[in-house]
Amino acid sequence: MLEPTPQVLAFDVFGTVVDWHGSIVREVRAAYPQVDADGFALAWREGYRPAMARVARGELGWTRIDDLHRLILDDIAPRFGLGDLGEDERAHLNRVWHRLDPWPDVVAALHRLRTRFTLCTLSNGNIGLLADMAKRAGLPWDCILSAEVFRAYKPDPATYLGVASTFDLQPSRVMLVAAHHDDLEGARACGLRTAYIERPLEFGAARPKDVSPRAGNDLHCRDFAELADKLGA
Template sequence: MDTLHPASIDDWKANTRVLAFDIFGTVVDWHGSIVREMQALYPSVDANAFALAWRAGYQPAMGRVRSGELGWTRIDELHRLILESLLPRFGLTHLSEVERVHLNRVWHRLDAWPDSVAGLLRLKSKFLICTLSNGNLGLLTHMAKRAGLPWDCVLSAEVFRAYKPDPATYLGVANVLDVSAHEVMLCAAHHDDLQAARACGLRTAYIERPVEFGALQPKDVSPQAGNDLHATDIQALADQLGC
């Protein structure tokens, strides 16, 4: 796969063909969505703590797959494993199987950030836009349908049977869409994701999501060296890319 970048900014903007988006935190508000649902379903539970604890189990769970401790396991199943470990801590062991399944599928029902749909529609007018998420295909498809996310293509770690930051995920986007790595730009709210993409020859755009972890835990969204673009949100990214 060709990973050489065009020489100038004008060249790479002209040659960028695909915008691949991280999803959790970048396009959808996982924290706020889970908090809202927990407050509605189980008002006695500390919804903020529950959402943060569930998300905190995400990387360790994927680490078990990467290390070979677990065979290939979809995010839906990893989310369920984490959920089961949280139920005693939050006094929810009484939940029935039906209730547990419904709660686990909250990740399918995450709300988009207010700028996401309009921004993606603008970008779609000029670029192919797709997901590049560790979320599984069913999760991402259900989420897109509910939230109105206008993807041209839904790509997932499930397609490549590897979780980011495995190079197979980033280069897999280029391979599936039959473009060179430098013609793909990863758009994400996480610098580690972007750094791994750059190492594979992709362009990168950072999207600020200062309240990804809630208003009580604001993120530092300062620009970092290496990214081609830095945008306050997806609408601002569309502005920078001339859409």
């Protein structure tokens, strides 16, 4: 068992908890069969970091992820033959991010982990998005924390240290669980414990991720079930 034992497990959400790529592909294929759904999902996600960088540089004021997703959607829609979508259709499509499905191992393992740890999100997604997602998918969070709470996007230290402050804990009593090494590096730099989760199909079967272990993480797990095993839940 890790020493000191973490009290709070904070979870990255997009890609770690939920399958954003597969979920978007399924919904776009059903609604717009003429669209390259795989390319559309990837293009939408590729706009994510540049959009957040505009906020970080001050080009945009504080902007929720829902609104950044809409800016990206409006930009890419014409490239995929969706430039004529009306406002109601655009608004509904933009909320696909509220309807993402969890990976198959997630829900049961979270219930196991919740018997021993406090579980919270630490996502760049906004609170309304994360709450809708949790309600739909049955994600048993004790608390929903978001970049929206801290007015800073990961990997800003304010996000990681904000979790520890919220629960009045030393950073070492918080563990970030994520499928992204840059996120985990940011957490470690702030004194948090870290667990890497393999999500080789995050970007789809045609673009498998390298999920080999890297030094520095406290745990490296195939999925959430293995995380629960290793943490004794």
